[in-house]
Amino acid sequence: MSATALIQTARALVADGKGLLAMDESNATCNKRFAAAGIPQTEEARRAYRELIVTVPGLGESISGAILYDETIRQKTKDGTLFVKVLTDAGIIPGIKVDIGAKDLAGHHGEKITEGLDGLRGRLQAYYQMGARFAKWRAVITLGDGSPSRGCVETNAQALARYAALCQEAGLVPVVEPEVLMDGPHTLERCRAVTEDVLGCVFAQLASQRVVLEGMILKPNMVLPGLSCPRQRSVREVADATVRCFCKSFRRPFPGSRSSRAVNPASWPPPA
Numbered sequence: 001m002s003a004t005a006l007i008q009t010a011r012a013l014v015a016d017g018k019g020l021l022a023m024d025e026s027n028a029t030c031n032k033r034f035a036a037a038g039i040p041q042t043e044e045a046r047r048a049y050r051e052l053i054v055t056v057p058g059l060g061e062s063i064s065g066a067i068l069y070d071e072t073i074r075q076k077t078k079d080g081t082l083f084v085k086v087l088t089d090a091g092i093i094p095g096i097k098v099d100i101g102a103k104d105l106a107g108h109h110g111e112k113i114t115e116g117l118d119g120l121r122g123r124l125q126a127y128y129q130m131g132a133r134f135a136k137w138r139a140v141i142t143l144g145d146g147s148p149s150r151g152c153v154e155t156n157a158q159a160l161a162r163y164a165a166l167c168q169e170a171g172l173v174p175v176v177e178p179e180v181l182m183d184g185p186h187t188l189e190r191c192r193a194v195t196e197d198v199l200g201c202v203f204a205q206l207a208s209q210r211v212v213l214e215g216m217i218l219k220p221n222m223v224l225p226g227l228s229c230p231r232q233r234s235v236r237e238v239a240d241a242t243v244r245c246f247c248k249s250f251r252r253p254f255p256g257s258r259s260s261r262a263v264n265p266a267s268w269p270p271p272a
Helices: 003-013 027-036 043-054 083-089 120-130 150-170 188-208 235-249
Strands: 019-022 063-068 093-097 102-104 112-114 134-141 173-180
Touching (some): 003 093, 003 173, 063 134, 102 134, 150 173, 188 235
Parallel strands (some): 019 063
Antiparallel strands (some): 102 112
């Protein structure tokens, strides 16, 4: 797919008044919720549940894209119509979750690396043939004493960038999600400092991998104090800190860009 087509898809996904529907929960997560409600944990039960979602009348009026799971993208309605076709006919762009989850990062106690790059090129090509036009990959960054480490942030940023480049090669718009988690006692200021540096590192890697920024979607975290922070902040303070963080981060120079700067390793980690 050309860069123009990627950009057009990305713009359609962020159309005014619409949002993305995340229905990419894994079979294990879906089964856990079914068990709690006394619902059989079977493929047919999951299919029927998902059919209820994709066939909601007028869904396309508010939803621009739907993120599916591997099982979901292959499923059909009771009358034999593929879910992908139901969504497309409703004006909704089908997407697919392609990471396989956050795993322990070797040598970095308590930190995670999102896996799924092995064999990703072939999987993306197959998903494109099934009708997917965008994909999602989530990286998680934990705040704590001594974390996030430089190694954790750089490794996740590189994985996000490699995933994004492979998506665009296959004709899919990548949703890039570097999420600084809310767990912990950290302050809003600490979250903002880490988020700024995480975004700087991610965009440096995206530039290094020659990702077309106009043909991707960034799904960042809000800048918030930790859930156990004794000083919680107002909605206005959170909104102000988040917007300021984005404005500062996106004006940084990234390698290959005339208007950006590389992240300075000497400044890591950000001050508490």
